[in-house]
Amino acid sequence: MTSFANAIFSIALLHAEPARAETWPTQMITAVVPFAAGSASDAMSRVALDQVSKQVAKPIVVENRPGAGGSLGANIVAKAAPDGYTMLASGALATTHALSPKLPYDTLRDFVPVIPLGQQPLVLVAAPSKGFRTLNDLIHTARARPGTLNFASTGIGSPSHFAAERLRISAKFEAQHIPFRGAAEGLTETLAGRVDFFFVTLAPALALIKDGKLVALAVSTSKRTPALPQVPTTTEAGLAGATYEFWAGLFLPARTPRDIVVRLHRETGAALQMSSVRDRLAAVGIEPMPMGLEQFDRYFWADVEAVVRLVEAANIVAHQLQ
Helix, strand or coil, X not given: CCHHHHHHHHHHHHHHHHHHHHHCCCCCEEEEECXXXXXXXXXXXXXXXXXXXXXXXXXEEEEECCCHHHHHHHHHHHCCCCCCCEEEEECCXXXXXXXXXXXXXXXXXXXXXXXXXXXXXXXXXXXXHHCCCCXXXXXXXXXXXXXXXXXXXXXXXXXXXXXXXXXXXXXXXXXEEEECCCHXXXXXXXXXXXXCEEEEEHXXXXXXXXXXXXXXXXXXXXXXXXXXXXXXXCCCCCCCCCXXXXXXXXXXXXXXXXHHHHHHHHHHHHHHHCHHHHHHXXXXXXXXXXXXXXXXXXXXXXXXXXXXXXXXXXXCXXXXXX
16 A cells, blocks of 8 residues: 555544544434333433434434343343444443343443433332331331331332332341332332331322322432422431432443444433423433533442442342343
8 A cells, every 4th residue: 555545544544433423323223221111211211312313313213122120121232233323221230230140241341321311319208107207217216126117119129129228228227128019009008007118209209298198208319309309318317328319321332433422422411401301301200410421431330339239238139130
């Protein structure tokens, strides 16, 4: 190859990636949600990606692929071509990593974190008949009666389970875990007083709280939620290690060109800033979680490590998720 040809080739390489970012996407994009329609990940992705689709002028199809605790859908994306046309919308990667001993992918190596879609605060509730007016009331009772209190969850490894375990470990008390098939069952038992406390997402509990049928003792997030501004965080109650954030984000397969990752991050970030998108997310109890690319990457790795430590501390038996 002549020196002139070498120079032309070098210039082409220098400009290859920007050109790719400018032309992507040229076809339909698939967003895999590893849970059923109606889940938090599903709601967040559909609202945000509907706007992203308009911005990039190409269809983005949300495909629900539930199974194996979210690992079935995650594996589809991990094995997909790293070309920006298959993405994962999930917040369960840390959970499956901690609870499932044999995954068909490497959680920390096979995905590129792109952007958080939002978080869904969990609120700690109890029936008024329990007599808890503050989180400290609950903690005091639990410590005075070791192992006699119980708490509901929406299943082993669910956000409600992990939030309660993190609270329990941080506050240093014992309590019995009672998993249910969903929030409705857990709320029914909590309202009846057969369950002592329950960390539940805002949407199904908000009306019950406002009607005085449930007492809201704390929220799991690092900041108070606008939906319940009078309810303190667990940190404000003096439990620095009890914060639990139930979030979902977008991921691309490893080795996806960096310029495509940056473009998707930028387009999704712009969509999430739009008032119409924020309003639609807020209507289903989802709050913004703005982060830059590098910040989200660090957050994701830290979250995976934190969930692994929680599973070990709470002695939750690792198992193959169904």
